[in-house]
Amino acid sequence: MTNLLHPLDLATNLELNNEGLWSGHTQPAYGNMVGPFGGVTSAVMLNAVLKHQNRLGDPVSLTVNFAGPIEDGPFTIQAQALRTNRSTQHWFMTHFQHDGQIATTASAVFAIRRETWHSTELDFPVRKPALELARADTSKAPEWTRRYDMRTIKGLMIDGQQLSQEPDAITEFWIQDDPPRPLDFLSLTAICDSFVPRIFVRKMGRFPAGTISLTTHFHADTALLCSQSTNHVLGIAHASKFGLGYHDQSAEIWSDQQQLLATSHQVVYYKA
Numbered sequence: 001m002t003n004l005l006h007p008l009d010l011a012t013n014l015e016l017n018n019e020g021l022w023s024g025h026t027q028p029a030y031g032n033m034v035g036p037f038g039g040v041t042s043a044v045m046l047n048a049v050l051k052h053q054n055r056l057g058d059p060v061s062l063t064v065n066f067a068g069p070i071e072d073g074p075f076t077i078q079a080q081a082l083r084t085n086r087s088t089q090h091w092f093m094t095h096f097q098h099d100g101q102i103a104t105t106a107s108a109v110f111a112i113r114r115e116t117w118h119s120t121e122l123d124f125p126v127r128k129p130a131l132e133l134a135r136a137d138t139s140k141a142p143e144w145t146r147r148y149d150m151r152t153i154k155g156l157m158i159d160g161q162q163l164s165q166e167p168d169a170i171t172e173f174w175i176q177d178d179p180p181r182p183l184d185f186l187s188l189t190a191i192c193d194s195f196v197p198r199i200f201v202r203k204m205g206r207f208p209a210g211t212i213s214l215t216t217h218f219h220a221d222t223a224l225l226c227s228q229s230t231n232h233v234l235g236i237a238h239a240s241k242f243g244l245g246y247h248d249q250s251a252e253i254w255s256d257q258q259q260l261l262a263t264s265h266q267v268v269y270y271k272a
Contacts, residue, residue, distance in 0.1 A: 012044040037144035060217070092105070148176065181230060197268045199270045203272055231255070
């Protein structure tokens with residue numbers, strides 16, 4: 001039965017053990033240069049709350065702090081509800097290596113959403129449809145990139161090739177799970193970290209770099225995510241400042257129906 005699972009569901013699968021912790025195992029399908037793809041680590045941290053019997057509502061925000069490299073193999077996650085209010089709930093999660101060492105920590109806010117006045121101040125970036133663009137070649141890139149169908153608009157860097165000669169760190173692409181999978185909070189979380197470090201794009205090359213902290217804000221509810229089905233989503237990423245060994249990185253994820261699904265912000269260390 002396990003073989004019938006989508007690779008993302010297999011990589012984020014958790015089972016409750018006798019100690020009240022969630023047990024999981026990294027998967028080669030989402031391997032990165034060192035350890036697993038950070039997006040799937042973020043997704044499995046979120047899943048520890050999504051599967052929890054005491055969960056209230058749906059995720060509003062998730063912050064993941066990558067304390068150190070994650071080794072391939074088994075791991076456990078502890079998810080603690082720090083406080084539950086009438087409509088919001090605050091969680092703290094800890095990711096332990098098989099030897100008990102802490103590799104990652106995270107915090108999340110879940111909430112019961114309600115109908116209110118709403119407005120999107122960002123404008124949807126009108127771009128050529130996904131299926132009118134060629135799929136990016138990820139054959140020489142880390143394994144996790146082959147779990148996605150990426151259609152480049154600007155600035156995507158795969159296997160050291162820069163597709164935009166403009167002097168900025170902007171990437172725009174359409175992206176879809178491969179094989180296709182209906183969008184949900186797990187897949188959206190992983191996609192929010194699918195952009196390479198901005199230093200790769202800005203300096204047109206590979207450098208030692210890695211995300212230290214990543215925050216994702218979810219602007220969609222379950223119904224909106226379901227309406228997206230398996231269609232490509234539009235991803236846009238940019239940086240504001242490079243210097244002293246660190247740069248920021250912000251991203252937007254849009255549905256093909258012009259709905260803002262999520263925004264993310266991260267801090268990346270680099271040597272260049």
